[in-house]
Amino acid sequence: MEYILSPSMLSCNFLQAGEDLKKIDKAGAQWVHIDVMDGVFVPNISMGIPLVEAFRKGTERFLDVHLMIIQPEKYIERFIKAGADLVTFHLEATNQPQECIDMIHRLGRKAGISIKPGTTVEEVLPYLDSVEMVLVMTVEPGFGGQSYIEYCTDKVRKLRSIITARGVDVDIQVDGGIGKDNVAKVIEAGANIFVAGSSVFKGDVEANVAALMEQFPE
Numbered sequence: 001m002e003y004i005l006s007p008s009m010l011s012c013n014f015l016q017a018g019e020d021l022k023k024i025d026k027a028g029a030q031w032v033h034i035d036v037m038d039g040v041f042v043p044n045i046s047m048g049i050p051l052v053e054a055f056r057k058g059t060e061r062f063l064d065v066h067l068m069i070i071q072p073e074k075y076i077e078r079f080i081k082a083g084a085d086l087v088t089f090h091l092e093a094t095n096q097p098q099e100c101i102d103m104i105h106r107l108g109r110k111a112g113i114s115i116k117p118g119t120t121v122e123e124v125l126p127y128l129d130s131v132e133m134v135l136v137m138t139v140e141p142g143f144g145g146q147s148y149i150e151y152c153t154d155k156v157r158k159l160r161s162i163i164t165a166r167g168v169d170v171d172i173q174v175d176g177g178i179g180k181d182n183v184a185k186v187i188e189a190g191a192n193i194f195v196a197g198s199s200v201f202k203g204d205v206e207a208n209v210a211a212l213m214e215q216f217p218e
Helices: 014-027 049-058 076-082 097-106 121-127 152-166 183-189 205-213
Strands: 004-007 031-037 062-068 086-090 110-115 133-137 171-175 193-196
Touching: 004 205, 014 049, 014 205, 031 049, 049 062, 049 076, 062 076, 076 086, 076 097, 086 097, 086 133, 097 110, 097 121, 110 121, 121 152, 133 152, 152 171, 152 183, 183 193, 193 205
Parallel strands: 004 031, 004 193, 031 062, 062 086, 086 110, 110 133, 133 171, 171 193
Antiparallel strands: none
């Protein structure tokens, strides 16, 4: 199993976003996580298509685009054209989850499906054979800097058990409150892709990336 760190640009210093992008590149983080919020599905507004395009020009890293927007099917193609390598949408945000997955694949990209802390693992199971990744939100989506919700660890463990039993090749990503003090616990539960915002960009970026990635199994 490959273990991946995906720093969230939501927590970077926007006055020097390009420099922060170079820092995580240099530090060896494999992915770049871009949070897209619409102020409707979540109570906040963040980055959109122009910033995805800008980040695409600024890095060759894998762009991990997380759509926290209603009716993602209206925007998937535009985000892929902007440079997304993987598009993750929320199960709770669309009436057409399978259509969203099929659209992403038809456009030649990887598909992820996300569930909020209050959404059960069972609700995502019909899509395990179709997606490359399930994102288990470990905070309520919408704002960076929140504390990890402990009961989400059991959701990760349950999901990994089901994925293993089914024999499907699906990554589990966690997003929210991830730092060097709890990443080992979430790894043990079965996650293998980790979104980290404040714990990467607050302070020494290279040292923070190293502290997180040294927790990854060999």
